[in-house]
Amino acid sequence: MLKGSDLLEPMDFSVEEMGEIFDLAAKIIANPRKYAHALDGRLLATLFYEPSTRTRFSFEAAMLRLGGQVIGFSEANSSSAAKGESISDTLRTVACYADVAVMRHPKEGAPRIGAIAADIPVINAGDGGHHHPTQTLTDLLTILEEKGSLENLTVGICGDLKFGRTVHSLIKALSRYGGVKFVLISPEELVVPDYVRDGILIKNRIPFEEVRKLTPVLPQLDILYMTRVQKERFFNEEDYVRLKDRYILDAAKMKHAKPDMIVMHPLPRVNEISVDVDSDPRAAYFRQAKYGMYARMALLMKILGAEE
Amino acid sequence: MLVVNSIERGIVIDHITAGVGAKILSYLNIDTSNHTVAFLMNAESTLLGRKDVIKIKDVLDLDLSELGLLDPNATVNIIENHKVVRKIKLAIPEKVVDIIHCKNPRCVTSIEPNAPHIFHLVDSDRRVYRCEYCDDMVSMEKDGLNELIHKKHQPSK
Numbered sequence A: 001m002l003k004g005s006d007l008l009e010p011m012d013f014s015v016e017e018m019g020e021i022f023d024l025a026a027k028i029i030a031n032p033r034k035y036a037h038a039l040d041g042r043l044l045a046t047l048f049y050e051p052s053t054r055t056r057f058s059f060e061a062a063m064l065r066l067g068g069q070v071i072g073f074s075e076a077n078s079s080s081a082a083k084g085e086s087i088s089d090t091l092r093t094v095a096c097y098a099d100v101a102v103m104r105h106p107k108e109g110a111p112r113i114g115a116i117a118a119d120i121p122v123i124n125a126g127d128g129g130h131h132h133p134t135q136t137l138t139d140l141l142t143i144l145e146e147k148g149s150l151e152n153l154t155v156g157i158c159g160d161l162k163f164g165r166t167v168h169s170l171i172k173a174l175s176r177y178g179g180v181k182f183v184l185i186s187p188e189e190l191v192v193p194d195y196v197r198d199g200i201l202i203k204n205r206i207p208f209e210e211v212r213k214l215t216p217v218l219p220q221l222d223i224l225y226m227t228r229v230q231k232e233r234f235f236n237e238e239d240y241v242r243l244k245d246r247y248i249l250d251a252a253k254m255k256h257a258k259p260d261m262i263v264m265h266p267l268p269r270v271n272e273i274s275v276d277v278d279s280d281p282r283a284a285y286f287r288q289a290k291y292g293m294y295a296r297m298a299l300l301m302k303i304l305g306a307e308e
Numbered sequence B: 001m002l003v004v005n006s007i008e009r010g011i012v013i014d015h016i017t018a019g020v021g022a023k024i025l026s027y028l029n030i031d032t033s034n035h036t037v038a039f040l041m042n043a044e045s046t047l048l049g050r051k052d053v054i055k056i057k058d059v060l061d062l063d064l065s066e067l068g069l070l071d072p073n074a075t076v077n078i079i080e081n082h083k084v085v086r087k088i089k090l091a092i093p094e095k096v097v098d099i100i101h102c103k104n105p106r107c108v109t110s111i112e113p114n115a116p117h118i119f120h121l122v123d124s125d126r127r128v129y130r131c132e133y134c135d136d137m138v139s140m141e142k143d144g145l146n147e148l149i150h151k152k153h154q155p156s157k
């Protein structure tokens, strides 16, 4: 029963509960008009203590497309937080007005404070580099819709595998499905941390390989998940510049990939995917943004217990 | 060998890891109490080599629930009429509230003043705890008690 649930971490929901959300998302994708009034009269509060236009738009579009309405703020200095109000007090107040709250905050664990204080469901839309569960939901829905299954896939993940929490959550989430194999492509300096390699992959006996070069492994992949190397993770400019251009996916490289491989990326990209890939039908990253909205629509309906 | 007389009635916390006794005194607010207390540092121990011992006279109801976090090897004996009437076995608490403070500067507890600092036990052998909010891990064994223990506020009288 997802009604009334918070979503704070990617693994908060079981495989079955995730399945319920994906089933509903598929129904919405097939017939969006049918759901245009599913959340009539409901109110979503979007509490963004740091700006993230992409994520906020995705949630707001999801709510509006279901017939619901939205209130909120998009940065901390336009909110009561600027006047020194605690997260608990803000959420307790917002819970008096809204039916569900989405919260983004630079501090790790902030949405949990909010969820404890508010008696309405709280969704974590990113808390620092900690968790971003609706990104994981988006990634899984994209794979399911594009590939037809979350099982028996060879998934290549390329770029910054050390700091990218999105990637760690994706590995953890996909590890719950059968027959998934990972090919981890990164520079030596940006390999997956021990808690992923030992704590998830080895512990659950998930087959994986770690490689430095992208092109040689491309032919075996069903999915290529590209990530950007984030500048703010580096102490010196030199290291960043050296590592950021290490993997650039372009049309020439795509010739080595399977005809039905899909390319994913959480966006925004910098230069790790060349624009000449955009017109390739295998480029799924903009469709991924659309699946993100559908995933959030299904999530909102489920936790608000809307009529299907 | 230094001899401290046995007490007629009270609590003896024995087999404390040498060096931890002073922290226990401070943390449990024994050092600021009016109780009669004998504190032995670096006493000889056949079991540990060196140990600390705390004897508190005429007190039987001290809250020792968090002693297992401070030193799970310590033993607690309740004494009446010079005899041990009860031995308390310490357990490492599964969940501790407002004892360990999260040191992660990115953790929400660094900015939310009234949030309780909650930690969950993840590895009892190494006494590793995980922050409820940011998932940061601290080892009571490795990171040192000094840094982690936030002295309990004394109840206002």
Ligand SMILES: [Zn+2]
Binding pocket: A109, B102, B103, B104, B107, B108, B109, B131, B132, B133, B134, B135, B136
């Ligand atoms: Zn913390």
